[in-house]
Amino acid sequence: MNAGYMGKVLFVDLTRRKTWTEPLSEAWARRFIGGSGLGARYLVELSDPGVDPLGPENPLIFMNGPWTATPIPLSGRHEVVAKSPLTGIYGEADAGGHWGTALKKAGYDGVIILGASEEPVYLWIHEEGVEIRDASHLWGLDTYVVDETLRAETAKTAVTCAIGPAGENLVKIAAVMHDGRDARPAARCGLGAVMGAKKLKAIVAMGNRRPPIHDRDGLMASIKAAVPEIKRLAESLSKYGTSGRMTTIEALGDLPIRNWVQGAWKEGAERISGQRMAETILKKQYFCGACVIGCGRDVEITQGPYAGVQGAGPEYEALACLGALTVVDDLEALAYATELCNRLGLDVISTGGVIAFAIECAERGLLPAKVDGIELRWGSPEVVLALIKQIAHRQGLGALLAEGVRKASEDIGGLALEFAIHAKGLELPAHDPRAYNSLAVGYATSNRGACHLQGFSYIFERAVTLPELGYPEIQDRFGVEGKGRFVAVTQDLMCLFDSLKTCKFILFGGIKPTHLLAWFNLVNGWGWDLDRFMEAGERIFNLKRLYNVACGISRKDDTIAPRILTQRRGEGGAATNLPPFGEILSQYYEHRGWSPEGIPTEETVRRLGLEEEAGKLRAKAVMKV
Amino acid sequence: MRIEVHLHPPFTQVVGTRTLPVELPDGASLLDLIERLRMDYPNLFPSLRSPEREEEVRSFAIFVGGGEVLPLSYKLREGEVIEIYPPLSGGVVPKLVQKTRRLIC
DSSP states (O other): OOTTOOSEEEEEETTTTEEEEEEOOHHHHHHHOSHHHHHHHHHHHHSOTTSOTTSTTSOEEEEEOTTTTSSSTTOOOEEEEEEOTTTSSEEEEEEOSSHHHHHHHTTOSEEEEESOOSSOEEEEEETTEEEEEEOTTTTTOOHHHHHHHHHHHSOTTOEEEEOOHHHHTTOTTBOEEESGGGOEEEOGGGHHHHHHHTTEEEEEEOOOOOOOOTTHHHHHHHHHHHHHHHHHHTHHHHHHOGGGGHHHHHHTTOSOBTTTTBOOOHHHHHHTSHHHHHHTTEEEEEOOTTOSSOOEEEEEOOSSTTTTOEEEOOOHHHIIIIIGGGTOOOHHHHHHHHHHHHHHTBOHHHHHHHHHHHHHHHHTTSSOSEETTEEOOTTOHHHHHHHHHHHHHTOTTHHHHTTOHHHHHHHHOGGGGGGOOEETTEEOOSOOTTTOHHHHHHHHHOTTSSOSTTTOGGGGGTTOOBGGGTBOSOOOTTOOTTHHHHHHHHHHHHHHHHHHTOOGGGGGGTOOHHHHHHHHHHHHOOOOOHHHHHHHHHHHHHHHHHHHHHTTOOGGGSOOOHHHHHOOOOSSTTSSOOOOHHHHHHHHHHHHTBOTTSOBOHHHHHHTTOHHHHHHHHHHOSSOO | OEEEEEEOTTHHHHHSSSEEEEEOOTTOBHHHHHHHHHHHOTTSSTTOOOTTOHHHHTTTOEEEETTEEOOTTOBOOTTOEEEEEOOOSOOOOHHHHHHHHHHHO
16 A cells, blocks of 8 residues: 555444445545545445435545644644535535544544444444444533543543534534544534434544655655744744634634624624633643644633633634624633533534524524523623533524524524525634635535635635745735636645645645645655646545535535625725625636536546546436536 | 834733834835834744745734735835734745755755
């Protein structure tokens, strides 16, 4: 097998209670690399696009990349892939921490869960074998307790991946959590519910193996040269975490406030900023596997109403979605809300989105002002905390909100559809397309629904360049010309990050595609050039699009909530801008080689070598093209 | 000319105040302001090595005027308010690219 890979994938059939390994296909690895790309390829192979996401026929795929468990900086990551129960289309979620590394060190490039168990089970994966174990004593427990219990049952140094009560209750915005109290989520797309539907409570992994590396000395020398610069340039991220940018993001009109209606919130942003956290509840930094930046926050609250909070602190997205979206500016309450989401196993982005949606519904008289004794209003930590618990347990209003904003708005009906802020059913993350034109088409075309990281385009419109890819200057955030190509190129690049498995934040440390390519060739010795490298990213993006097309997706679905396209923020840093959506989407389709209806053309499929996959998907498609 | 600099945390801790009046020659640019601040407050951006590089500057601070990020070449005007916010990301290091290439090729 090629360097960078362990060469085998573990299969677990929970219906038949059988486990086996299969060799990793070298041909697939060369075309789809790993992580997200290989995960998507296995999904196409193992299931139909029309399957019930919560049925036993939907495989749940955990996939490492060729860089996981190598010394490449920030490479402690893996991808979780399945058809999403939230969106009904391709679903994936990336996670940091140490679990992916542990799985690879146990000897596997990935683990694929098939079928479903009738009783709760967990998996114990180590170098000597795999065990399917009873988990009835863990059902109902939160992810922190599960981690402590399972490491006592298996090995102290083992790493846990688990669902909380939200996943068990098939909450459509449930996350797959990793690393216990350090709480690294594969949050988006409700994949925790897929795990819950399989009655799979946890997967514990441990090992000491390492993947072979083609040119270890060359790789180590290159990394040694890069690390001091990564540390210097990412110094602020290291010191203040992702929320260290909170005040800047607010100033530029990028922070969503009051369910995306309010334009400015200066004092609120300062109160929940990373700088404030550093002065108050921050205990230390947290580093995922192979990380040299350590943007993770480890917090502790020892007194007051939220005393007892200890472990993973809120990141920018948690503070913005649970806080700014609901106008809550109490940092300690938000740290507690984040810990609740981590323990219960909820995606903080979608959770904040549905809570803000519910408050606006109540404000407009579409939901009762008081639900189960809670008065729904803006700026109330009590509302946020109570609804988090209700959602995870599907109690009261939580039963409605557990389905996500799209379904909830359809159930409520009327005007509620106007302010359900999502794309393809996935709640928008906390970066505003009115502040960065690229994000509108980026969210609309992202294969998993609204996502800032599938393109990460806005960082190149505010602070970073991509000279090798034709962007030697920082891009104009309100620009239109060439924006469609720009969105596509950044998506292709991010497909590489998601497949190699390294953190996109390495771009904040001065790392460019040239560095990635150099490390790629040093790890596996394939000797690719930049064109071939980027084409692999484009192939991976198009494979997921073909899966979605087979699910019935086309241009009609490539849009975002009308509020974001038509309603100005009105004040603050991007007060008047509205993204020129149609123009950029048209450019985008043309660059991608898709038809005007958003379908990859035969020529595009051929150019990217996706004929076999397109054929398979066409045969099983829900929508005939 | 005189301009006013508004600082946001963590820069307020270094300077000790939120507002800072700065005297600059007429026609001064944002880069001139940055150089002046580095001279007066060496601890403000201690790791910034190439202030003339837009991308690197943005690794250490974001300079905002009228709600927009200002480029280094921006010509300052009398009485203008410039806000200094924490950075949003990191920057390019051409030396690093060259060094890595040498190691590989």
